[in-house]
Amino acid sequence: MPAGSVQLITTDAGERIVVLSGNWTLAALRSTIGRLFGALKSVSADPTLKWDLRQIDALDSTGALLIWRAWGADRRGSTQFKKEHAAIFERVAAVPPVEPSRWRPDLLAPIVFLGRRESRFVEHVLALVALIGMLVLDAVYLLTHPRQLPWREISATIYKAGALAMPVTALVGFLIGVVISYLTSDTLKAYGAGVYIVNLLGISIIRELGPLLVAILLAGRSGSAMTAQIGVMRVTEEIDAMITIGISPVSRLVLPKVIGLAVAMPLVSMWAIAAALVGGALAAKAQLGIDFFFFLDSLPKVVAADNLWIASVKTLTFGMAIALISCHFGLRAKPNTESVSNSITSSVVASITFVILLDAVFAIVFRQVGFD
Amino acid sequence: MSDPIIEVKDLWTKRGQQTIHRDLSMQVDAGDIVGLVGGSGSGKTTLLRVVIGLDAPAGGTVRLFGIDPLNAGRQQRLAMQRRFGTLFQGGALFSALSVFENIALPLRELRSLDKRLIRDLVMLKLHLVEIEPRHAGKMPAELSGGMIKRIALARALALDPELLVLDEPTAGLDPDRSRSFVKLIQSLSRDHGLTVFMVTHDVETLSTLATRVAVLADGRIVADGPLDKVRQNRHPFIASFFGTAEPATNPD
Numbered sequence: 001m002p003a004g005s006v007q008l009i010t011t012d013a014g015e016r017i018v019v020l021s022g023n024w025t026l027a028a029l030r031s032t033i034g035r036l037f038g039a040l041k042s043v044s045a046d047p048t049l050k051w052d053l054r055q056i057d058a059l060d061s062t063g064a065l066l067i068w069r070a071w072g073a074d075r076r077g078s079t080q081f082k083k084e085h086a087a088i089f090e091r092v093a094a095v096p097p098v099e100p101s102r103w104r105p106d107l108l109a110p111i112v113f114l115g116r117r118e119s120r121f122v123e124h125v126l127a128l129v130a131l132i133g134m135l136v137l138d139a140v141y142l143l144t145h146p147r148q149l150p151w152r153e154i155s156a157t158i159y160k161a162g163a164l165a166m167p168v169t170a171l172v173g174f175l176i177g178v179v180i181s182y183l184t185s186d187t188l189k190a191y192g193a194g195v196y197i198v199n200l201l202g203i204s205i206i207r208e209l210g211p212l213l214v215a216i217l218l219a220g221r222s223g224s225a226m227t228a229q230i231g232v233m234r235v236t237e238e239i240d241a242m243i244t245i246g247i248s249p250v251s252r253l254v255l256p257k258v259i260g261l262a263v264a265m266p267l268v269s270m271w272a273i274a275a276a277l278v279g280g281a282l283a284a285k286a287q288l289g290i291d292f293f294f295f296l297d298s299l300p301k302v303v304a305a306d307n308l309w310i311a312s313v314k315t316l317t318f319g320m321a322i323a324l325i326s327c328h329f330g331l332r333a334k335p336n337t338e339s340v341s342n343s344i345t346s347s348v349v350a351s352i353t354f355v356i357l358l359d360a361v362f363a364i365v366f367r368q369v370g371f372d
Numbered sequence: 373m374s375d376p377i378i379e380v381k382d383l384w385t386k387r388g389q390q391t392i393h394r395d396l397s398m399q400v401d402a403g404d405i406v407g408l409v410g411g412s413g414s415g416k417t418t419l420l421r422v423v424i425g426l427d428a429p430a431g432g433t434v435r436l437f438g439i440d441p442l443n444a445g446r447q448q449r450l451a452m453q454r455r456f457g458t459l460f461q462g463g464a465l466f467s468a469l470s471v472f473e474n475i476a477l478p479l480r481e482l483r484s485l486d487k488r489l490i491r492d493l494v495m496l497k498l499h500l501v502e503i504e505p506r507h508a509g510k511m512p513a514e515l516s517g518g519m520i521k522r523i524a525l526a527r528a529l530a531l532d533p534e535l536l537v538l539d540e541p542t543a544g545l546d547p548d549r550s551r552s553f554v555k556l557i558q559s560l561s562r563d564h565g566l567t568v569f570m571v572t573h574d575v576e577t578l579s580t581l582a583t584r585v586a587v588l589a590d591g592r593i594v595a596d597g598p599l600d601k602v603r604q605n606r607h608p609f610i611a612s613f614f615g616t617a618e619p620a621t622n623p624d
Binding site for chain 2: 025027031033037060061062069084087088092094095235335338
């Protein structure tokens with residue numbers, strides 16, 4: 001395909017004519033578009049010239065637009081076209097000119113930005129409170145109508161967030177147990193306090209590390225999945241469809257997730273704590289020569305059972321918080337892919353931050369419980 | 373221009389265990405406006421997807437501009453893909469990009485056009501599909517279904533393609549817009565020699581726009597030709613689709 005070319009010729013009558021020929025299509029022009037536009041511009045500087053476009057083989061809107069832009073004004077009067085090409089120029093000419101919007105620096109922009117952030121945060125908190133309110137109302141209704149409880153959804157959440165999370169939480173828990181035991185054993189050995197590894201691992205893993213570890217893992221694993229699911233349901237208008245059928249999305253989507261995670265989280269965390277203690281005990285055997293069964297035997301003697309209760313209460317709260325925050329961000333996603341991905345990011349970040357905040361609160365509230 | 377634009381020979385496609393097309397052959401020549409009709413689930417959209425190289429056939433050959441879309445080299449395939457524009461059923465606009473960016477995207481991908489030319493081209497395409505410039509900055513989520521369709525058409529037209537592949541172009545458009553769509557395609561076909569391959573249910577679009585109608589039923593093309601000819605076919609699907617069946621003569 002020969003690309004377009006521009007020629008300035010003088011006829012026998014002494015008339016100067018611009019003759020365009022070849023292919024003036026996007027495909028043919030691609031590589032030479034800048035050069036051709038320059039050539040067109042230079043010949044169109046003289047407004048008295050006549051134009052002859054009849055030798056153009058193929059013309060598309062890109063070619064026509066290029067010529068039109070080089071003209072800078074309507075010169076169809078002094079131009080000869082093929083008939084079908086005239087129609088193409090017709091279309092180009094019909095486009096109303098757009099004023100390029102001018103960018104003006106906005107001095108207040110940083111303040112507006114901060115204000116927006118602030119008001120968005122307040123908005124989030126209010127919406128979350130509203131969601132909790134709706135959840136409580138729905139829960140009360142369902143308690144009086146227990147047959148409508150979404151059992152299947154609850155058990156699905158427990159299976160997906162609990163049972164399926166067992167391998168990864170066991171692995172991570174085991175490794176953390178090994179690492180802590182390994183790192184502290186040297187110091188304990190130096191003081192001749194090797195047996196205190198049991199106290200150290202027991203308290204730190206049961207009370208703090210196990211619950212927090214599982215909360216962070218599940219916030220990343222199940223929280224993100226919940227936000228994504230609800231967010232995509234917003235995109236595909238499934239939530240709207242649910243409402244019109246008469247199903248409350250809060251009781252069918254949010255409630256089972258909150259209950260499911262509240263059940264699954266303590267169980268998974270016990271599982272992870274067990275794995276971590278096994279890991280710690282094995283490492284203690286290797287490093288300090290403490291017998292595995294001695295470790296298991298002395299654990300209940302040095303770590304009060306209250307710590308297990310604290311861990312359970314903590315993880316139950318964490319589970320509910322993660323499910324609530326994830327659903328909240330999912331419901332607030334706008335129906336487009338960008339917004340869904342932003343929602344998932346915010347949901348995971350917010351869940352983890354909030355869980356750590358809650359953990360601090362628990363540490364203060366229970367500071368006198370569980371230590372002998 | 374003797375080579376057909378689309379050439380499908382002995383095509384077999386399967387979805388799982390189910391055979392969708394058996395020994396289907398058809399071709400679309402340059403300048404044709406072909407309307408593909410068929411019952412729902414008859415595999416119209418699948419045929420369209422196979423033709424543009426999105427799905428692989430189980431057997432047979434597909435050639436688009438003389439090239440097998442699935443076995444072409446990277447450069448060859450890219451060059452081929454720039455020669456056709458596709459309008460998907462739901463529009464398939466990129467929801468993270470504004471209207472303007474959606475249409476500008478294929479132009480930017482060429483990496484040889486300057487900003488102003490791209491802007492003017494986008495405005496030209498928007499004007500073609502009768503979208504006012506003030507909508508250019510909007511996001512797809514803020515638009516009505518009909519507007520999404522028209523903007524998707526503008527994006528399909530962005531590279532001035534030789535072939536336009538349309539899946540249900542007039543579904544969801546009001547009759548007025550549907551008529552202006554028909555007019556636009558007619559004028560593009562007249563002035564640029566545009567070839568169109570479309571799936572449609574809209575009999576009015578078919579009768580005013582299509583130069584040829586292909587009927588897909590029982591996994592193959594059961595009729596192919598000008599609308600008047602196809603209407604006379606006695607195949608039960610055709611009879612019920614165009615409402616030419618008379619209960620007395622066609623008891624089943």
